[in-house]
Amino acid sequence: MLSKPASTIRFKRLLLTGAAGNLGRELRARLPAYCDVLRVSHRSDLGAPNAGEEVMTAALEDKDAMLALLEGVDAVVHMGGVSTEQPWEPILAGNIIGAYNLYEAARKQGVKRIIFASSNHVTGFYRQDEVIDARDPVRPDGFYGLSKAFGENLAQLYFDRWGIETVSLRIGSSFPEPADRRMLATWMSFDDLERLVVASLTAPIVGHSIIYGMSDNATTWWDNKYARHIGYRPRDSSDRFREAVEARQQHIDLDDPVARYQGGGFVTKGPFD
């Protein structure tokens, strides 16, 4: 939790989807500092609301439930959906149909800004010796990355046609600590996640912007030069973990695609049949 909120701007009602997921749980604890009411949702029951919360159960593939979920909210932080490589069917339901239902509900309910949890796996088949930016062509490393690329394109369409703004966050690896040498480049602390989400919610004008979600790491594969208008300033860095991580993982086998590509382990996951 930040000792001082990242912004003094307050929303009346924010919606957080996927509130029981790994990052959803972090943001559930942090977003009340920025709104009068935080509406939290998940496909399964979240239990009783905390102070300042409204709890709603909604599966992303349930169109009617999604329409009700978006009623009366100022902005959405969309963390819901499938967040790992999985068989096609759950990805289709959560990330393709679910994303469509979310944007349709936003259009019908007049919601004007969505913060979309995209992923670095949209570009996971770039190599670890390449530095890319948000305008390089997508190279998904699986069906999960492909579904996130769909979500980003959907966001672009809903901005161009209906003026609904989105910041697509190509989140790297947001965990308490970087687990391996790949994550020295991809890691984002939970405090920086909060800074990134709040900057994306409060930047005056974003259209459809894409930004990689990472801390201020010395090693980096991503250049956020097209997202400076968002005003995200990471304050953490994976560097303080480097010694311990390198001691644990001295040798890297470059014949292994997991070590060669930015998507790491995702590039060899599946198929699942």
Ligand code: 15L
């Ligand atoms: C993701 O998109 C996943 O949601 C997360 O669990 C991590 O695996 C992360 O990417 C990563 O690339 O480390």
